[in-house]
Amino acid sequence: MGLLLIPAFLNVEMHFTGHQITYFIYGVIFLRELRELLSSRIVPSMIPKIVQKENLPNAVTLNQATFLISSVCGHAVGGFLIGFFGVKWTLVVIISLIFLASLFFFQLKKQYSEYKKDQINVIDSMREGISYIFRTKEILGALCLDMFAVLFGGAVAMIPVYATDILKVGAEGFGLLNAASDIGSMCIITILSVIPLRKNQGKILLGVVTGFGLCIIGFGLSHLYWLSFMFLVLSGMLDGISVVIRGTIVQLKTPDNIRGRVLSVNSIFIMSSNEMGQFESGLMAKLLGVVRSVVFGGSMTILVALIVGSTNPKLRKMQY
Structure with missing residues (x-):
């Protein structure tokens, strides 16, 4: 800078x-x-x-x-x-x-990891991190939920179309709709920093991802500006809860010596799903129409949550 x-x-x-x-x-x-x-x-x-x-x-x-x-x-x-x-x-x-x-x-004390640089080369290091994610079902399930929820639930990409063609609210309305999800996330994460989740975090994670999909469907079907705004705020709140739980699961279940590699893979999941989600939204809008594409994305998000919840008992029972 x-x-x-x-x-x-x-x-x-x-x-x-x-x-x-x-x-x-x-x-x-x-x-x-x-x-x-x-x-x-x-x-x-x-x-x-x-x-x-x-x-x-x-x-x-x-x-x-x-x-x-x-x-x-x-x-x-x-x-x-x-x-x-x-x-x-x-x-x-x-x-x-x-x-x-x-x-x-500079006020932090030096911390040392058990990992030694000369023990493993770069390729093996990457392979070890990815292998650990696939072995640890809680982390794998949490990352899959995040990736597919963002991939299919990318309604934000369609907000300009909704603001101009469906809700007809102009630039100011578009600005509020675009900020609605972030407003919801900011509010709920602030609340969670004061009143943290105490138990059943795995079930809560599955529940909020399902609720996120329902909010996307509601937004897709809504023709009322205030209702669309509230659906986006609520989706942001549910996504904020998901972010906190997922981040905590990854931190708690990852050893110090491979935490950086696991977080890097987590970052790839998030960044790739964000970009691919916008592409998917545009492609499905071209094939199905705007409203149907958003409803399809929300429905797929719910389906992913149901599949992960039914096939990953460790994540479902996860609590910290």
Whole structure:
């Protein structure tokens, strides 16, 4: 992010053209995403080393709540800062906050893993992580639920069509619909950070994924704006519960020496299902029509939850 200060403050002196600034910004974004990819795997892997095991569910919930609230509110805060201080000084504020946050990492004590780098090569390391996921039915079931729920329940991709052609609510209505799921997730994860789930988390996970599918069906069939909005808020709340339970299961059931690899595979599940879900929504909308495609996606989400629940008793009985 600090590289953006160069064109922000030295644009005139260095005689940047518009194309050069554009390419420079793309390069910075590319580097930022690489950094984000690494940190998004490292930080969750550190949590079990920082907190005690009995506090791990609360720590995972708090981590998810902090991330979600920041991602939702960050855009709005950035807009206000640009309005008050301009782009240059907004960048200074952001970079200063990043630097301040990084100082907290230096307060952490060093932790060591039982894993030794010279014991295994990269290919075998990857194979071991994937093999562990397939051997651990609780993790495999939780990841499958997430992947297929997002793959088939990607109603968000159809929100622009609903806002303009079905609900006819315009740009403001579209903005609220687009934010509805995040609003629901933010609210429920904040609640769970104060009132955590105490038992039967496996059954709850299966239940909320099923409820998520029902909300997608309800959204697909609704022609009332307020009802569509509430279905999306509720789907976000159910998805937020799923995120917390799934993240805690992965942390609790994964040994320290392969936690990074398991979380990396988890990330692949999430990112691939997000992108493929939008493609699936567009393809099915082309084949079946918008409403039928959304209803189909919600129905498939429910079917996946029923299949996983009936074939994975370990996940169904999981509690922590």
